Amino acid sequence: MTSSKDFKDLPWEYGLFDAHCHPTDNLSSLQKIPGMRAKVLTVMATRAEDQRLVAEAAEQFGVTIEDFSQADMDWSKDHRIVPAFGWHPWFSHQMFDESEYGQKEQLSQEDKTAHYKKVLKPQPEDYKFLQALPEPLPFSHFIAETRSYLQQYPLALVGEIGLDRGFRVPEAWLKAELAKRDEELTPGSREGRPLSPYRVDMEHQKKVLLAQLRLAGEMQRACSVHGVQAHGILFDTLCLSWKGHERRVLSNREKKMYRSTGELPDDFPEDDEDATTTTVQKPFPPRICLHSFSGPAEAVKQYLAPTIPCEIFFSFSKAVNSWAANDDGKVEAAVKAVPNHQILIESDLDSAGQRMDDYLREVVLKICRLKGWPINAGVQQLRKNWRRFILGDEFPQEYPH
Numbered sequence: 591m592t593s594s595k596d597f598k599d600l601p602w603e604y605g606l607f608d609a610h611c612h613p614t615d616n617l618s619s620l621q622k623i624p625g626m627r628a629k630v631l632t633v634m635a636t637r638a639e640d641q642r643l644v645a646e647a648a649e650q651f652g653v654t655i656e657d658f659s660q661a662d663m664d665w666s667k668d669h670r671i672v673p674a675f676g677w678h679p680w681f682s683h684q685m686f687d688e689s690e691y692g693q694k695e696q697l698s699q700e701d702k703t704a705h706y707k708k709v710l711k712p713q714p715e716d717y718k719f720l721q722a723l724p725e726p727l728p729f730s731h732f733i734a735e736t737r738s739y740l741q742q743y744p745l746a747l748v749g750e751i752g753l754d755r756g757f758r759v760p761e762a763w764l765k766a767e768l769a770k771r772d773e774e775l776t777p778g779s780r781e782g783r784p785l786s787p788y789r790v791d792m793e794h795q796k797k798v799l800l801a802q803l804r805l806a807g808e809m810q811r812a813c814s815v816h817g818v819q820a821h822g823i824l825f826d827t828l829c830l831s832w833k834g835h836e837r838r839v840l841s842n843r844e845k846k847m848y849r850s851t852g853e854l855p856d857d858f859p860e861d862d863e864d865a866t867t868t869t870v871q872k873p874f875p876p877r878i879c880l881h882s883f884s885g886p887a888e889a890v891k892q893y894l895a896p897t898i899p900c901e902i903f904f905s906f907s908k909a910v911n912s913w914a915a916n917d918d919g920k921v922e923a924a925v926k927a928v929p930n931h932q933i934l935i936e937s938d939l940d941s942a943g944q945r946m947d948d949y950l951r952e953v954v955l956k957i958c959r960l961k962g963w964p965i966n967a968g969v970q971q972l973r974k975n976w977r978r979f980i981l982g983d984e985f986p987q988e989y990p991h
Contacts, residue, residue, distance in 0.1 A: 615776050630670055636680070655745065828878065908956075909938045932975065
């Protein structure tokens with residue numbers, strides 16, 4: 591086990607990589623990124639207001655493919671962002687399926703009211719509340735825009751996407767509150783507003799999630815996935831995305847036959863789940879990160895099933911995960927259940943700077959302690975994991991411990 595004296599500091603020169611954060615929610619913090627000790631921030635979009643902002647941040651601070659080819663990834667301090675474009679489940683009600691409205695690209699006020707009454711539960715009857723909600727966007731517009739961003743940024747992910755049973759839609763701004771709103775914050779988030787009684791219908795959330803998973807499959811990009819109070823239904827929905835593409839697992843009899851003959855059974859698909867195969871378009875992403883994973887260790891094991899055709903990563907944060915003081919809680923058990931080559935770290939913070947570095951440092955120390963990793967080896971392992979999550983270019987490799 592690692593002793594406490596090893597936790598005084600980290601080998602920052604090896605590189606710490608934030609797998610999930612939101613600094614475009616506070617634009618003034620972006621200028622702090624070059625001075626941060628973290629190597630790269632994986633920056634998520636969540637809603638209409640921040641897709642373009644994430645792209646602009648990537649224009650200024652984006653990492654390139656060429657950066658990864660440098661020895662020890664020793665690129666410029668100005669190359670610090672990998673962008674991600676997606677629609678968070680908290681804002682999924684703000685999208686509509688054109689097929690339900692005669693292929694309209696813009697809804698009338700009557701259709702807007704009908705849409706929100708359909709996708710919010712319980713059904714809202716407050717006319718002022720309904721009218722204060724944003725004009726919903728069509729699926730096709732968002733998917734086309736996201737595809738364009740992914741084409742423009744070859745390293746970009748799809749994220750943040752997912753499912754959330756617990757979130758409630760915020761109430762509309764009151765005039766007095768709006769007048770005092772902090773203009774430095776990107777619009778669209780809760781910003782302390784009271785929550786309404788309304789949640790987004792889970793079937794609608796699933797439809798929005800599946801559309802984005804299909805796009806990630808089309809573009810063969812990794813995804814960062816949110817799941818709150820929805821571990822079972824999230825797993826089932828992800829399984830829907832790869833249904834019919836599951837890996838074939840050899841039976842004991844087939845394994846014995848293979849060992850004796852050196853040949854696979856006749857009905858074993860030759861290119862089944864070959865991660866290097868690019869000629870066959872797949873409707874699911876090649877890699878998924880379950881961000882700030884809050885499920886139990888048993889849920890981790892579900893995602894390690896050998897039939898699952900994409901690689902699943904699990905990231906952990908100080909900001910969201912409920913860590914136990916004695917290292918004996920649910921999150922700690924989940925960390926221990928995650929294979930060493932599938933674990934990531936994140937801050938999940940909305941401002942870049944020293945606090946983000948501090949949060950990353952704390953979660954690294956926690957994970958190294960739980961895994962029994964020496965600090966240097968642990969930081970290098972996490973670096974390899976992040977690189978493989980982004981690029982998918984390295985065979986899983988673990989450091990001894």
